[in-house]
Amino acid sequence: MEGLPDAAAFATKLKNTLIQYHIIEDDKWRVAKKTKDVTIWRKPSEEFNGYLFKAQGVIDDVVNSIIDHIRPGPCRLDWDSLMTSMDILEHFEENCCVMRYTTASQLWNIISPREFVDFSYTVGHKEGLLSCGISLDWNEKRPEFVRGYNHPCGWFCVPLKDNANQSLLTGYIQTDLRGMIPQSAVDTAMASTLINFYGDLRKALQKA
Numbered sequence: 001m002e003g004l005p006d007a008a009a010f011a012t013k014l015k016n017t018l019i020q021y022h023i024i025e026d027d028k029w030r031v032a033k034k035t036k037d038v039t040i041w042r043k044p045s046e047e048f049n050g051y052l053f054k055a056q057g058v059i060d061d062v063v064n065s066i067i068d069h070i071r072p073g074p075c076r077l078d079w080d081s082l083m084t085s086m087d088i089l090e091h092f093e094e095n096c097c098v099m100r101y102t103t104a105s106q107l108w109n110i111i112s113p114r115e116f117v118d119f120s121y122t123v124g125h126k127e128g129l130l131s132c133g134i135s136l137d138w139n140e141k142r143p144e145f146v147r148g149y150n151h152p153c154g155w156f157c158v159p160l161k162d163n164a165n166q167s168l169l170t171g172y173i174q175t176d177l178r179g180m181i182p183q184s185a186v187d188t189a190m191a192s193t194l195i196n197f198y199g200d201l202r203k204a205l206q207k208a
Contacts (some may be wrong), residue, residue: 011121018132018154019125021052021172028117029054033191038198040191045174047151051187055171056091061205063157063167068130069204070155071122072099079204082106082193084113089138095122098136102145106189111181115145128158128167146179169198 031043037056044050049091059066069075077086082103090098100117117138122131132154141147160166173194177186 005023007096007119011085011096011120011123012121014121014132014134014152014154015125015130017152018130018156018172021054022151022170032187033195035195038195040194042187042191045157046150047174048149048176049052050174050176050183052151052172052174053190053194055169055173055198057169057198059167059169059198059202060159060165061167061207062165063128063159065205065208066157066167066169066201067122067155069201069208071131072097072120075204079200081196081200083138089101089117096120098138100138103148110185111177111189112179113145114148114177115142115149116148118150124148125156126158128156130157131155146177148178149176150174151176169201171197 023173024043028041028043031039032042033040038055041054042051042184069079072086072088077083084102084104086099086101087097088097097120098117099120100115101115105112117136118133119136120131120133123130132152133150133151134152153173153175154171156170157167160168171194173190
């Protein structure tokens with residue numbers, strides 16, 4: 001398989017990277033956007049010349065249901081307004097795959113549609129779940145899309161201690177959209193996209 005010699009080792013390294021992000025001290029983050037039920041922070045990424053974003057909010061549902069909506073699969077395409085297509089290119093185990101997906105244009109078409117090819121891995125972490133991913137250098141490209149690149153990213157979901165029917169969802173996202181886009185436009189789009197992600201997810205879970 002292209003650029004992925006050992007899926008198990010690759011998955012473990014990715015998981016450990018996300019756990020390191022999850023223990024970064026609070027004072028290293030700066031608030032980028034805040035609503036009544038979601039907060040987005042950012043700090044300079046160590047992976048590329050952009051930001052690592054952190055998103056956090058409480059969701060009114062159980063961990064398994066939330067992660068089932070986030071992880072690769074037809075469910076994600078039904079509710080994620082940014083995602084326009086998704087194909088599973090390769091399956092390793094039930095919790096591990098390579099997926100190709102495309103995203104809609106953003107910011108009044110300043111950011112054109114993008115394509116990503118990501119390795120995705122879902123695993124138990126403490127009392128909850130972690131669904132994480134990273135882009136692969138996949139050779140096959142489609143000319144109608146700019147190929148974006150996700151540096152290590154993922155979602156931690158754990159039940160609230162005082163109410164197991166509610167969960168704390170914390171995401172870490174660092175996306176290099178590539179192409180000729182001002183970095184300020186990318187940063188604005190990312191914070192808004194993450195706020196919308198929580199809104200779309202909440203609506204989908206209420207319907208489920």
